[in-house]
Amino acid sequence: MGGPVHEWDEDPVLAAGCVLWRRSPAGGELGICLVHRPKYDDWSHPKGKLKRGEDALAGAVREVGEETGHRCAPGPRLTTLHYLANGRPKRVSYWAAEATGGRFVPNREVDRVVWLPPAEARERLTQARDRELVDELVAVLRHV
Numbered sequence: 001m002g003g004p005v006h007e008w009d010e011d012p013v014l015a016a017g018c019v020l021w022r023r024s025p026a027g028g029e030l031g032i033c034l035v036h037r038p039k040y041d042d043w044s045h046p047k048g049k050l051k052r053g054e055d056a057l058a059g060a061v062r063e064v065g066e067e068t069g070h071r072c073a074p075g076p077r078l079t080t081l082h083y084l085a086n087g088r089p090k091r092v093s094y095w096a097a098e099a100t101g102g103r104f105v106p107n108r109e110v111d112r113v114v115w116l117p118p119a120e121a122r123e124r125l126t127q128a129r130d131r132e133l134v135d136e137l138v139a140v141l142r143h144v
Contacts, residue, residue, distance in 0.1 A: 012082070012089040016060035017047020018097035019137045020072055022115065030141065031115035032134060033099065034124055035067050038111045042126035045133060046110075047092055056093040067110045070102035076140050081129050096137050 020033040034043045048063040050056060057074060064072050078094040104113045116124060118138050122131045 012091040013085065014050045014056070015047055015090060015092040016050055016056040016063065016094070017045050017092060018060050018064050018072060018074065018095050019045050019078060019133050020064055020068060020070065020097050020099055021137060021141070022099040030118060030138070032118060032121040032137065033068055033070070034114050034116065034121055035110045036112040036114075037109060039109070040126075043114075043124045044126060044130055045094070047094070057095060060093065060095050061097070064097060065102070066107075068099075068102065068113050069104040070099045072097035073100050078133055078136050078140070081133075083129065094133055096140050 022031050035046050036043055046064045046067040050059040075096040081092045083090055118134050122134050125131050
């Protein structure tokens with residue numbers, strides 16, 4: 001009765017997020033926003049599950065606002081990551097997004113945010129797959 005069933009054959013959990021960035025007003029240095037989630041004690045890019053029927057880009061922008069308190073202007077689409085989370089396949093669509101204002105207020109889901117230069121952001125990120133998004137953002141911004 002068909003081949004083996006793999007966990008990737010299930011419907012994936014759909015999520016979206018942004019690699020949120022801004023330039024320093026003084027020297028123009030690039031800063032990347034990372035969020036700390038106390039539930040997992042990890043550092044990541046702002047992201048979250050999509051609501052039923054929600055467009056991925058709309059969900060990414062919503063998650064940035066909910067997790068960082070910042071508004072953003074989404075830019076180029078970045079890599080979509082595929083991985084297992086709690087035994088289920090997960091698909092996370094990412095965009096580069098420039099922060100356009102706002103203020104972080106700690107909440108239950110995210111207790112801290114930091115703005116770091118790319119090299120420091122790569123070091124702080126918990127998951128290796130998230131580090132590749134930093135490199136991709138830097139490459140994309142070179143051509144904008």
